[in-house]
Amino acid sequence: MTTSRPIRVGFLGAGRISDLHAIEYLQNSSTEIAAVCDSNIEIANSQARKWGIESTTRTVSSIDDVLNDPTIDMVEILLPHHLHLSVARKAVESGKAVSLQKPMAVSLEEADKIVELSRNSSRPFKIFENFVFFPPALKAKELIDSGSIGDPITIRLKTNPGKGQHAWEVPVGAEKWRQNRAEAGGGPLVFDDGHHKFALAWFFMGRPTRVHSFIGETARGDGYLFDAPAMISFEFEGGTMGNLEVVYSPDLEVTGPYYPQDDRIEITGTKGVIWINCGHGYLGNPPSISLYRDGVVTDFHDIPRGWEQSFIKSTRHFIDVVANGGQPKLSAEEGREILKFALAAEKSGKTGKTIDLALERCSQ
Numbered sequence: 001m002t003t004s005r006p007i008r009v010g011f012l013g014a015g016r017i018s019d020l021h022a023i024e025y026l027q028n029s030s031t032e033i034a035a036v037c038d039s040n041i042e043i044a045n046s047q048a049r050k051w052g053i054e055s056t057t058r059t060v061s062s063i064d065d066v067l068n069d070p071t072i073d074m075v076e077i078l079l080p081h082h083l084h085l086s087v088a089r090k091a092v093e094s095g096k097a098v099s100l101q102k103p104m105a106v107s108l109e110e111a112d113k114i115v116e117l118s119r120n121s122s123r124p125f126k127i128f129e130n131f132v133f134f135p136p137a138l139k140a141k142e143l144i145d146s147g148s149i150g151d152p153i154t155i156r157l158k159t160n161p162g163k164g165q166h167a168w169e170v171p172v173g174a175e176k177w178r179q180n181r182a183e184a185g186g187g188p189l190v191f192d193d194g195h196h197k198f199a200l201a202w203f204f205m206g207r208p209t210r211v212h213s214f215i216g217e218t219a220r221g222d223g224y225l226f227d228a229p230a231m232i233s234f235e236f237e238g239g240t241m242g243n244l245e246v247v248y249s250p251d252l253e254v255t256g257p258y259y260p261q262d263d264r265i266e267i268t269g270t271k272g273v274i275w276i277n278c279g280h281g282y283l284g285n286p287p288s289i290s291l292y293r294d295g296v297v298t299d300f301h302d303i304p305r306g307w308e309q310s311f312i313k314s315t316r317h318f319i320d321v322v323a324n325g326g327q328p329k330l331s332a333e334e335g336r337e338i339l340k341f342a343l344a345a346e347k348s349g350k351t352g353k354t355i356d357l358a359l360e361r362c363s364q
Contacts, residue, residue, distance in 0.1 A: 007322055008034035010066035010096075012087060013078030014047040015174055017101075020258075020308055021076050021128075022051055024315035031319055033057055035066045063087060067094040074123070074322055077101055081192075082183045085110045088125075089117055097123040097322045099315075102195045103342060104335040106185030111336045118332035124321045126328035127335030130310035131196040132203045133317065136276045136288040136303050137310075140267065141204065148291055149269030155205050155242035156266040157197045159189070161226065162252030164260030164281065179224050186346045187227030189246050190215055194232075196279075197244050197263075198341040199330070201234065204267055205242060208341050210235045210356055215349030218248050232345045244345075256281025258307050278305045 009025050011018055014036050025031045033051065035058040038044040044059040058065075066072060067090050074097035077087050084105055091098045098118075104127045105111040118125035131137060144152060178188045185191055190213070201208065215230040230246040254260040263279020272293035277286035287299035314329075321328045330338070344355040 006030055006032040007073045007319065008032055008071055010035040010037065010069070010072045010075045011047075011078065012037050012063050012066060012075050012091075013101075014038040014044045015078060016168065016170055018047060018076075018078050019050075020130075020311040021078060021315065022047075023308060024312045024319070026051055026053070028316065028319060030323060034072050035060060035069065037061065037063055037066050063090070067091055067096065070095075073097060074099065076128075080177045080183045081106050081185045085113055088114055092117045092121045092123075092125070095123065098125045099128050099318055100126065100335075102127055102129050102199075102330075102335065103185060103192065103339050104332065105339060106182075108336070108340060108343065111332075111339050115332045115336055124318070124328050125332055126318050126321070127330040127332060127338075128314065128318075129195070129199045129330050129335070129338070130307075130314045131200050131279070132329065133313035134279070134307070134310035135313070136278060136300075136305055137200060137203065137265075138313075139300065139303050140265070140274050140276050140289055143274060143289075143291060144204065144267065144269070148272060148293060149267065149274055150271030152205060152267055152269045153240055154268045155201055155240075156245070156268075157200060157242070158245045158247070158264045159193065159197060159261060159279070160247045160249055160252065160254070160263075160283075161189070161228075161259070161261045162249045162254045164254045164256060166257050167254070167260040167281075168258055170259075175222070175224055186342065187215065189248070190227045190230050190232065190349065191342050191346055193261075194244065194246070194342055194345065195338060198345070199338050200265065201236075201242050201244070202334075202338055202341065204265075205236045205240055207237050207337065208234045208344075208357060209237055210354055211341065211344040211348055212354040213345045213348040215345075220248075221250065227349075230349070232348075234341075252283075254281040254283060255285075256307065280307050 036044045041061040048054040213232045226248045228248040232244040261280040265276040275290040288303035288305045289300040
């Protein structure tokens with residue numbers, strides 16, 4: 001896209017997570033947020049005021065008002081998962097570049113239709129995933145690719161929601177639809193948030209081949225449920241392995257301004273081990289990354305670890321693709337691979353069976 005004016009962006013959905021999606025658009029000189037849409041117009045107005053763009057940005061309650069505006073070049077689709085296919089189709093038909101929030105759909109059948117939409121689109125189409133742009137993850141990948149731990153053998157991921165004195169408030173509406181599997185596609189931790197972890201497992205280790213899950217259930221104090229504790233094991237092409245541990249600790253204090261949730265990763269290779277010690281938030285003040293090799297631990301304290309950095313880098317990458325061409329990350333095909341991973345974990349948890357991803361459609 002060659003243009004002398006900024007790329008004009010429309011937000012379809014202005015919920016809690018939109019604050020992080022907006023950062024790069026607001027600070028990047030090549031973009032401007034032209035419209036903010038939410039079914040609750042007061043939410044759209046509030047976000048425009050918060051972002052300091054109320055005098056220059058349209059706020060509307062109808063998605064069609066954004067999609068029918070020929071001056072808007074691209075859209076951020078930040079809606080409940082069951083709406084992704086229908087809105088993505090409209091966005092592509094209206095000629096917009098699309099950034100579609102993860103997970104891309106609630107089933108592989110829907111994902112297949114979105115992949116086809118992306119292939120037929122004349123504009124870039126991205127499944128938004130920020131953790132593969134998280135600076136500690138990028139540095140760890142760089143170290144692994146340079147041979148710092150030899151050949152990777154296993155990956156262990158752990159995610160641990162708790163409580164946080166400074167955590168942001170999540171609207172009741174956002175909590176409610178994530179409890180509805182028809183709208184969310186799966187559980188809030190294993191499927192929805194789990195997308196980040198399955199994406200990281202894919203990022204570091206490649207394509208998974210088999211998945212087995214044990215998924216429990218824990219009542220929260222607010223009447224909602226978490227799909228935890230959970231343990232998901234997986235095998236990758238080449239025989240390497242990994243697991244994801246999901247634990248809800250209601251009285252665990254987690255530092256950070258966003259979700260009160262800690263994430264940790266351990267990758268073991270033939271010559272060493274790498275630990276990523278942060279994610280959404282962090283416990284205490286550990287180094288962003290630690291590397292063990294040849295009897296020596298090297299700590300990396302200077303890697304930016306604010307979760308917002310992953311959103312900034314992911315958005316910046318897509319802006320460059322829209323402006324200059326190239327391959328978005330995640331492409332729709334890549335997003336489908338990770339969705340299949342997440343759906344396999346859900347299916348195994350329900351059936352108690354190991355899921356062979358080569359054979360299963362993993363429909364819900």
